[in-house]
Amino acid sequence: MWVMNYYSAKDLAAAFRTVRNNTIKIAEEIPEDKYSFQAASDSRTVAQTLVHIALGTRFATVIHGEQKLNTLVGFNFYSFMHPMLAEEQKSRSKAEIVQLLRTSGDQFAKWLEGLSDAFLGEQVSFPEGAQPPAKSRFEMLLGVKEHEMHHRAQLMVLERMLGIVPHLTREQQARIAAMRASQS
Numbered sequence: 001m002w003v004m005n006y007y008s009a010k011d012l013a014a015a016f017r018t019v020r021n022n023t024i025k026i027a028e029e030i031p032e033d034k035y036s037f038q039a040a041s042d043s044r045t046v047a048q049t050l051v052h053i054a055l056g057t058r059f060a061t062v063i064h065g066e067q068k069l070n071t072l073v074g075f076n077f078y079s080f081m082h083p084m085l086a087e088e089q090k091s092r093s094k095a096e097i098v099q100l101l102r103t104s105g106d107q108f109a110k111w112l113e114g115l116s117d118a119f120l121g122e123q124v125s126f127p128e129g130a131q132p133p134a135k136s137r138f139e140m141l142l143g144v145k146e147h148e149m150h151h152r153a154q155l156m157v158l159e160r161m162l163g164i165v166p167h168l169t170r171e172q173q174a175r176i177a178a179m180r181a182s183q184s
Helices: 011-031 046-055 056-064 077-089 094-113 117-121 139-159 167-183
Strands: 122-127 135-136
Touching: 011 046, 011 094, 011 117, 011 139, 011 167, 046 077, 046 094, 046 135, 046 139, 056 077, 056 094, 056 139, 117 139, 122 139
Parallel strands: none
Antiparallel strands: 122 135
């Protein structure tokens, strides 16, 4: 079945790039000596959160790109996720993490750009009992961006805890100041 999407693969890639670029700005703003900071003892550190984000494209790439699964019934989530969780624990420098964010983001966005509307419209079914029972590939791939935005928001709170005003807040404050100045 062919489904027309009004939000194309190119739009999806562009939106993902915007999100990833903002994540990279946050990664660059936080000093490397604060990468071990965590809000609570059972939460990810700044570094682990950034690596988690960088690796967040892998699931979608495997499911939709490499294996092109039409169902997740029988997919072994644990065997897929376990190595990724181990990757988050590896010690990396700030430069390595920023490069991982750039590389994984660029690869994912380039892949997204080449997807067809027909492919994005395909349904992927979930294991019994899941709600909803299926989603389109488009919705699942949009979820990668939403997942990153969720964790980026956590990073922005961590920035505040570290005494850093996030770049998006500074940019908004500058726009408001410029509007006020133009009205004077």
